[in-house]
Amino acid sequence: MSRNGPFEICGKTVAPGSRATVDLPMARLYTHNEITLPVHVVHGKRSGPVIFVSAAVHGDEINGVEIIRRLLKVKALSSIKGTLLAVPIVNPFGFIQRSRYMPDRRDLNRSFPGTPKGSLAGRLANLFMTEIAERSDFGIDLHTGSNFRSNLPQVRASLDDEQTIALARAFGTPVIVPSELREGSLREAIADLGKPVLVYEGGEALYFNEAAIRTGLNGIVRLMRHVGMLPKGRKQKLVEPIITHKTSWIRATMSGTFTRKVNLGELVRQGTRVGILSDPLGDDREEVVAPFTGVVIGQSNLPLAHEGDALIHLARVPDASEAENALDDYTSNLTEDDFSLER
Numbered sequence: 001m002s003r004n005g006p007f008e009i010c011g012k013t014v015a016p017g018s019r020a021t022v023d024l025p026m027a028r029l030y031t032h033n034e035i036t037l038p039v040h041v042v043h044g045k046r047s048g049p050v051i052f053v054s055a056a057v058h059g060d061e062i063n064g065v066e067i068i069r070r071l072l073k074v075k076a077l078s079s080i081k082g083t084l085l086a087v088p089i090v091n092p093f094g095f096i097q098r099s100r101y102m103p104d105r106r107d108l109n110r111s112f113p114g115t116p117k118g119s120l121a122g123r124l125a126n127l128f129m130t131e132i133a134e135r136s137d138f139g140i141d142l143h144t145g146s147n148f149r150s151n152l153p154q155v156r157a158s159l160d161d162e163q164t165i166a167l168a169r170a171f172g173t174p175v176i177v178p179s180e181l182r183e184g185s186l187r188e189a190i191a192d193l194g195k196p197v198l199v200y201e202g203g204e205a206l207y208f209n210e211a212a213i214r215t216g217l218n219g220i221v222r223l224m225r226h227v228g229m230l231p232k233g234r235k236q237k238l239v240e241p242i243i244t245h246k247t248s249w250i251r252a253t254m255s256g257t258f259t260r261k262v263n264l265g266e267l268v269r270q271g272t273r274v275g276i277l278s279d280p281l282g283d284d285r286e287e288v289v290a291p292f293t294g295v296v297i298g299q300s301n302l303p304l305a306h307e308g309d310a311l312i313h314l315a316r317v318p319d320a321s322e323a324e325n326a327l328d329d330y331t332s333n334l335t336e337d338d339f340s341l342e343r
Contacts, residue, residue, distance in 0.1 A: 007043045007083055010131055017045040024131055026092075026124060035093070037127060040072060040086040048082025048229050052132050053220060055087070055142040057109050057186060059094015059101070060205040064142025067216040073342045074221060076230045084229075085132055091124070098206060100146065110184035113192070129189060138167065138196040140223070141186055142216060144203040145298060151313075152264040152297040153202035153215040153330075158187075159243070164196045169241060170226035171198060171219035174265065174330035175297055175315055176243045198223075204301065214334060221339055233339055239329045242295060242322070244315035249298075252277055252305040254286055259303070262312065265331075266296045267323055274312050277305065292316050295323060 023036035055064025106121040114125025156179040202212030298313025317323040
């Protein structure tokens with residue numbers, strides 16, 4: 001394994017075998033305060049891949065911020081081969097305001113690859129692409145469900161090539177959701193560079209979810225081991241994920257209160273009652289049933305629903321018994337970490 005040379009980013013040099021936090025100049029507020037994009041660089045003594053891990057592209061999706069905080073405490077990073085670029089808060093404006101959006105209400109994740117002379121969102125997207133994405137071999141972008149929605153830990157990716165499939169499997173979530181590229185998304189912009197990228201989803205906006213945080217942290221470490229960036233740990237039973245080819249939201253057929261009868265990660269059979277819609281005045285009541293056999297990968301946490309609102313997100317499973325095994329293996333692995341954190 002050859003030795004690494006210095007890593008340069010935004011005019012700063014990080015020596016092999018060292019770590020540094022580099023503040024990328026981003027914008028100045030009208031209060032004259034400067035806003036920067038902090039990037040933590042972990043640069044190994046030996047050569048290897050360059051990976052970025054990003055979070056809070058949507059400023060209120062904070063699980064990923066905690067995942068990256070814990071990742072930077074993993075002791076094995078002292079033996080890293082290659083370079084980790086950790087960007088815990090891509091959208092500092094939204095993070096400060098506890099908002100999904102930029103100050104002008106633009107969605108940063110619809111503004112990539114951006115431009116240095118465009119809107120604030122476009123300029124931030126361009127900064128990320130030129131300083132982070134173009135220096136990386138592949139990336140992991142961390143997300144959660146939106147307001148009042150929770151997601152089961154899952155990887156979303158374009159599974160058109162074997163490398164991306166291998167990375168998604170190595171991550172170790174119970175479900176992999178093939179997902180089309182959305183115009184203006186970070187994932188589309190990275191794909192246009194010809195580089196693999198995974199989107200990890202887990203939990204709900206503005207709330208920490210320990211299971212989602214642990215799954216995300218474990219997944220990143222497993223993936224870095226898979227590509228040879230970190231030393232192998234003790235043998236864990238590999239989760240054979242459910243790869244679904246159809247997901248669908250079950251929607252409210254009437255307005256009222258919704259009483260959910262299933263939980264995230266639960267396997268439900270076609271025709272199973274997943275909840276009850278009720279008229280607040282007590283006149284009407286409708287059972288909500290699963291249209292096909294699948295795993296609950298998302299849910300609304302609001303008990304109030306208008307007709308047409310999304311209630312339960314269901315992923316079709318090709319084999320119910322294999323799906324049960326995958327969910328059992330995931331739950332078993334979730335209770336264990338095979339790496340140490342600094343205290």
